[in-house]
Amino acid sequence: SQELEQSPQSLIVQEGKNLTINCTSSKTLYGLYWYKQKYGEGLIFLMMLQKGGEEKSHEKITAKLDEKKQQSSLHITASQPSHAGIYLCGADMNRDDKIIFGKGTRLHILP
């Protein structure tokens, strides 16, 4: 079973539109990480959230961790072609510093 569920699996949006990606677990997430991956390349760190209710923003990307620390969302405002790629959420679920990843959300931006 997948401990960390991401939705949607893939997303196609028109350039300039907003979008949201979700990451859900039945367990407490002690550290929640968002990474971006270009096809066939390594992971680029975006943000890390630790506290319930925490929210962080970088440029047009905002990530939130819910109060129960079991769900996170990644929101992109006014999407651009450069936002295309695979977004991966990962979490420390056992307080052992090992990251368990979801399967990723594939984002395509239409010009």
Added chain:
Amino acid sequence: DTGVSQNPRHKITKRGQNVTFRCDPISEHNRLYWYRQTLGQGPEFLTYFQNEAQLEKSRLLSDRFSAERPKGSFSTLEIQRTEQGDSAMYLCASSLALAGRETQYFGPGTRLLVL
């Protein structure tokens, strides 16, 4: 460039051959992680080091896999008697583990194809 580097970036080998990958972490990062990623999946933890000590190995890491970090700097991952199921992207990450939560920074990966 002071990020995590991995070599080679691509490797094609025949079944039964041995392969070795290298990872150079960010300077002064004391932790180094290896992950494996197959198509359509997120990365899966394989093993990690704190300095030169290998602290944990996943059950995914069969006896054919061995990893070292001899001087607490770069690391190597060797796969002996490769099988077609070993075809994957092998990712390395490093972090500076102090008090509090660490962030892992990933390298570009080594893509392995076993024919």
